[in-house]
Amino acid sequence: MPEELIIAGRQVLVVATRRPTARGVRLRASAISGRIEVSLPARGGEAAAAALLQSHQAWIAAQVAKWPTPAPYVPGGVIPFNGEMVRVDWQVEHPRTPALVGQNLRVGGPLPLLNGRLERWLKAQALADLEPVTRRLADQLGRPLARVSVGDTSSRWGSCAGARSGEGARIAYSWRLILAPAWVRFAIAAHEAAHLVHQDHSPAFHALNRQLDPRAGEARRWLARHGAALHWVGRQA
Ligand SMILES: [Zn+2]
Known part of the structure:
Protein backbone atom coordinates (compact mmCIF):
# COMPACT_ATOMS: atom_id res chain seq x y z
CA MET A 1 0.00 0.00 0.00
CA PRO A 2 1.45 3.41 -0.91
CA GLU A 3 2.21 5.88 1.89
CA GLU A 4 1.36 8.84 -0.22
CA LEU A 5 -0.31 9.61 -3.51
CA ILE A 6 0.29 12.40 -5.98
CA ILE A 7 -3.26 13.17 -6.92
CA ALA A 8 -5.17 16.23 -8.22
CA GLY A 9 -1.85 18.13 -8.14
CA ARG A 10 -1.29 17.43 -4.47
CA GLN A 11 0.91 15.18 -2.41
CA VAL A 12 -1.50 13.35 -0.13
CA LEU A 13 -0.65 11.07 2.79
CA VAL A 14 -2.33 7.70 3.07
CA VAL A 15 -2.81 6.73 6.70
CA ALA A 16 -3.94 3.24 7.64
CA THR A 17 -5.54 2.48 10.99
CA ARG A 18 -6.50 -0.94 12.30
CA ARG A 19 -9.96 -1.13 13.80
CA PRO A 20 -10.50 -4.47 15.55
CA THR A 21 -14.26 -4.15 15.12
CA ALA A 22 -14.11 -3.38 11.36
CA ARG A 23 -15.33 -6.15 9.06
CA GLY A 24 -13.57 -4.98 5.92
CA VAL A 25 -11.46 -2.26 4.40
CA ARG A 26 -12.81 1.28 4.20
CA LEU A 27 -11.53 4.36 2.41
CA ARG A 28 -12.14 7.96 3.34
CA ALA A 29 -10.77 11.15 1.81
CA SER A 30 -10.92 13.56 4.73
CA ALA A 31 -11.32 17.24 3.84
CA ILE A 32 -10.39 18.05 7.45
CA SER A 33 -7.21 16.00 7.95
CA GLY A 34 -6.23 16.29 4.28
CA ARG A 35 -5.40 12.60 4.27
CA ILE A 36 -6.66 9.44 2.69
CA GLU A 37 -7.73 7.43 5.70
CA VAL A 38 -7.80 3.67 5.27
CA SER A 39 -9.40 1.61 7.96
CA LEU A 40 -8.27 -1.99 8.17
CA PRO A 41 -9.70 -4.91 10.14
CA ALA A 42 -7.79 -6.48 13.05
CA ARG A 43 -5.66 -8.55 10.66
CA GLY A 44 -4.72 -8.41 6.99
CA GLY A 45 -6.55 -6.27 4.48
CA GLU A 46 -3.46 -4.61 2.98
CA ALA A 47 -3.94 -6.14 -0.46
CA ALA A 48 -7.63 -5.23 -0.50
CA ALA A 49 -6.75 -1.66 0.57
CA ALA A 50 -4.16 -1.33 -2.21
CA ALA A 51 -6.70 -2.58 -4.75
CA LEU A 52 -9.34 -0.18 -3.42
CA LEU A 53 -6.95 2.77 -3.70
CA GLN A 54 -6.18 1.70 -7.27
CA SER A 55 -9.81 1.25 -8.33
CA HIS A 56 -10.95 4.49 -6.64
CA GLN A 57 -8.33 6.82 -8.15
CA ALA A 58 -10.90 8.96 -9.96
CA TRP A 59 -13.13 9.19 -6.89
CA ILE A 60 -10.16 10.14 -4.68
CA ALA A 61 -9.00 12.76 -7.21
CA ALA A 62 -12.49 14.29 -7.28
CA GLN A 63 -12.57 14.48 -3.47
CA VAL A 64 -9.04 15.92 -3.18
CA ALA A 65 -9.85 18.56 -5.82
CA LYS A 66 -12.63 19.82 -3.52
CA TRP A 67 -10.37 20.13 -0.47
CA PRO A 68 -9.59 23.63 0.79
CA THR A 69 -6.18 25.11 0.11
CA PRO A 70 -3.69 25.43 2.98
CA ALA A 71 -3.33 28.90 4.52
CA PRO A 72 0.07 28.71 6.27
CA TYR A 73 1.33 31.33 8.71
CA VAL A 74 3.87 32.99 6.44
CA PRO A 75 4.85 36.64 5.96
CA GLY A 76 2.38 38.14 3.50
CA GLY A 77 0.07 35.14 3.82
CA GLY A 116 3.78 29.12 17.40
CA ARG A 117 3.33 32.80 18.19
CA LEU A 118 0.34 33.22 15.85
CA GLU A 119 -1.30 30.02 16.96
CA ARG A 120 -0.97 30.90 20.65
CA TRP A 121 -2.39 34.34 19.95
CA LEU A 122 -5.34 32.94 17.98
CA LYS A 123 -6.14 30.48 20.80
CA ALA A 124 -5.99 33.28 23.36
CA GLN A 125 -8.28 35.43 21.18
CA ALA A 126 -10.71 32.52 20.85
CA LEU A 127 -10.91 32.05 24.62
CA ALA A 128 -11.13 35.79 25.31
CA ASP A 129 -14.08 35.95 22.93
CA LEU A 130 -15.91 32.73 23.77
CA GLU A 131 -15.56 32.66 27.55
CA PRO A 132 -17.56 35.82 28.39
CA VAL A 133 -20.24 34.97 25.81
CA THR A 134 -20.62 31.48 27.26
CA ARG A 135 -20.70 32.75 30.86
CA ARG A 136 -23.36 35.28 29.94
CA LEU A 137 -25.52 32.57 28.34
CA ALA A 138 -25.07 30.30 31.39
CA ASP A 139 -26.11 33.16 33.70
CA GLN A 140 -29.12 33.87 31.49
CA LEU A 141 -30.13 30.21 31.87
CA GLY A 142 -29.28 30.16 35.58
CA ARG A 143 -26.98 27.15 35.18
CA PRO A 144 -23.57 26.68 36.83
CA LEU A 145 -20.59 26.70 34.51
CA ALA A 146 -17.28 25.47 35.92
CA ARG A 147 -14.95 25.93 32.99
CA VAL A 148 -14.70 27.23 29.42
CA SER A 149 -11.70 26.11 27.37
CA VAL A 150 -10.45 25.95 23.81
CA GLY A 151 -8.58 23.11 22.10
CA ASP A 152 -7.80 21.81 18.65
CA THR A 153 -10.55 19.36 17.88
CA SER A 154 -11.29 18.07 14.42
CA SER A 155 -14.60 16.34 14.97
CA ARG A 156 -16.61 18.91 16.93
CA TRP A 157 -16.78 22.69 17.18
CA GLY A 158 -17.94 22.57 20.74
CA SER A 159 -18.79 20.18 23.55
CA CYS A 160 -20.55 20.38 26.87
CA ALA A 161 -19.81 17.90 29.65
CA GLY A 162 -20.81 17.46 33.26
CA ALA A 163 -23.99 19.56 33.08
CA ARG A 164 -25.64 17.25 35.62
CA SER A 165 -22.68 17.14 37.98
CA GLY A 166 -22.69 19.23 41.13
CA GLU A 167 -19.51 21.06 40.14
CA GLY A 168 -20.98 22.71 37.07
CA ALA A 169 -20.49 22.03 33.39
CA ARG A 170 -17.36 22.26 31.26
CA ILE A 171 -17.78 23.72 27.82
CA ALA A 172 -14.94 23.34 25.30
CA TYR A 173 -14.58 24.84 21.83
CA SER A 174 -12.34 24.48 18.84
CA TRP A 175 -10.05 27.54 18.89
CA ARG A 176 -10.56 27.69 15.11
CA LEU A 177 -13.98 29.28 15.69
CA ILE A 178 -12.11 32.59 16.13
CA LEU A 179 -11.43 32.39 12.38
CA ALA A 180 -15.19 32.31 11.65
CA PRO A 181 -17.63 35.25 11.75
CA ALA A 182 -18.83 36.29 15.22
CA TRP A 183 -22.43 35.16 14.58
CA VAL A 184 -21.22 31.62 13.72
CA ARG A 185 -19.18 31.55 16.93
CA PHE A 186 -22.17 32.74 18.89
CA ALA A 187 -24.31 29.99 17.37
CA ILE A 188 -21.93 27.31 18.68
CA ALA A 189 -21.89 28.99 22.12
CA ALA A 190 -25.71 29.09 22.16
CA HIS A 191 -25.85 25.41 21.13
CA GLU A 192 -23.49 24.35 23.93
CA ALA A 193 -25.27 26.60 26.44
CA ALA A 194 -28.59 24.99 25.53
CA HIS A 195 -26.94 21.68 26.51
CA LEU A 196 -26.61 23.05 30.05
CA VAL A 197 -30.38 22.56 30.24
CA HIS A 198 -31.00 19.68 27.81
CA GLN A 199 -28.32 16.99 27.40
CA ASP A 200 -29.77 15.79 24.10
CA HIS A 201 -30.97 17.08 20.74
CA SER A 202 -34.66 16.82 21.57
CA PRO A 203 -37.32 19.26 20.31
CA ALA A 204 -37.08 21.00 23.71
CA PHE A 205 -33.34 21.48 23.14
CA HIS A 206 -33.90 22.96 19.68
CA ALA A 207 -36.63 25.27 20.95
CA LEU A 208 -34.31 26.63 23.63
CA ASN A 209 -31.45 26.88 21.15
CA ARG A 210 -33.59 28.93 18.76
CA GLN A 211 -34.68 31.13 21.63
CA LEU A 212 -31.02 31.85 22.48
CA ASP A 213 -30.00 32.17 18.83
CA PRO A 214 -32.53 32.62 16.02
CA ARG A 215 -29.75 32.07 13.44
CA ALA A 216 -28.79 28.57 14.64
CA GLY A 217 -29.64 26.81 11.37
CA GLU A 218 -27.84 29.38 9.27
CA ALA A 219 -24.62 28.88 11.27
CA ARG A 220 -24.79 25.13 10.76
CA ARG A 221 -25.00 25.68 7.01
CA TRP A 222 -22.09 28.14 7.11
CA LEU A 223 -19.91 25.59 8.93
CA ALA A 224 -20.94 22.78 6.58
CA ARG A 225 -19.74 24.91 3.71
CA HIS A 226 -16.69 26.72 5.13
CA GLY A 227 -15.79 24.75 8.25
CA ALA A 228 -13.26 22.40 6.61
CA ALA A 229 -11.22 25.39 5.34
CA LEU A 230 -10.72 26.56 8.94
CA HIS A 231 -8.77 23.33 9.57
CA TRP A 232 -6.29 24.28 6.83
CA VAL A 233 -5.25 27.52 8.49
CA GLY A 234 -1.67 27.33 9.75
CA ARG A 235 -0.89 24.28 7.65
CA GLN A 236 1.85 24.05 5.05
CA ALA A 237 0.19 21.31 3.03
ZN1 LIG B 1 -25.25 19.25 20.59
Missing part, protein backbone atom coordinates in the same frame (compact mmCIF):
# COMPACT_ATOMS: atom_id res chain seq x y z
CA VAL A 78 -3.67 35.67 4.19
CA ILE A 79 -5.73 33.91 6.85
CA PRO A 80 -9.33 34.29 8.02
CA PHE A 81 -9.86 35.97 11.38
CA ASN A 82 -13.26 36.80 12.86
CA GLY A 83 -14.82 36.24 9.44
CA GLU A 84 -12.50 38.57 7.55
CA MET A 85 -9.33 37.95 5.58
CA VAL A 86 -6.26 39.42 7.26
CA ARG A 87 -2.68 39.57 6.06
CA VAL A 88 0.23 38.32 8.17
CA ASP A 89 2.40 41.43 8.40
CA TRP A 90 5.65 40.03 9.80
CA GLN A 91 8.77 42.15 10.20
CA VAL A 92 11.49 41.02 12.59
CA GLU A 93 11.42 44.43 14.34
CA HIS A 94 7.64 44.53 14.91
CA PRO A 95 6.50 43.87 18.50
CA ARG A 96 6.47 40.13 19.20
CA THR A 97 2.93 40.10 20.48
CA PRO A 98 0.60 40.00 17.46
CA ALA A 99 -1.78 42.92 17.01
CA LEU A 100 -4.52 43.43 14.48
CA VAL A 101 -4.08 46.76 12.74
CA GLY A 102 -6.85 47.20 10.21
CA GLN A 103 -6.63 44.15 7.94
CA ASN A 104 -3.01 43.48 8.94
CA LEU A 105 -1.97 41.06 11.62
CA ARG A 106 1.25 42.72 12.76
CA VAL A 107 3.80 40.45 14.41
CA GLY A 108 7.57 40.46 14.93
CA GLY A 109 10.35 38.37 16.43
CA PRO A 110 12.35 35.53 14.87
CA LEU A 111 10.68 34.01 11.81
CA PRO A 112 11.01 30.37 13.02
CA LEU A 113 8.79 31.28 15.99
CA LEU A 114 6.05 32.89 13.86
CA ASN A 115 3.96 29.73 13.65
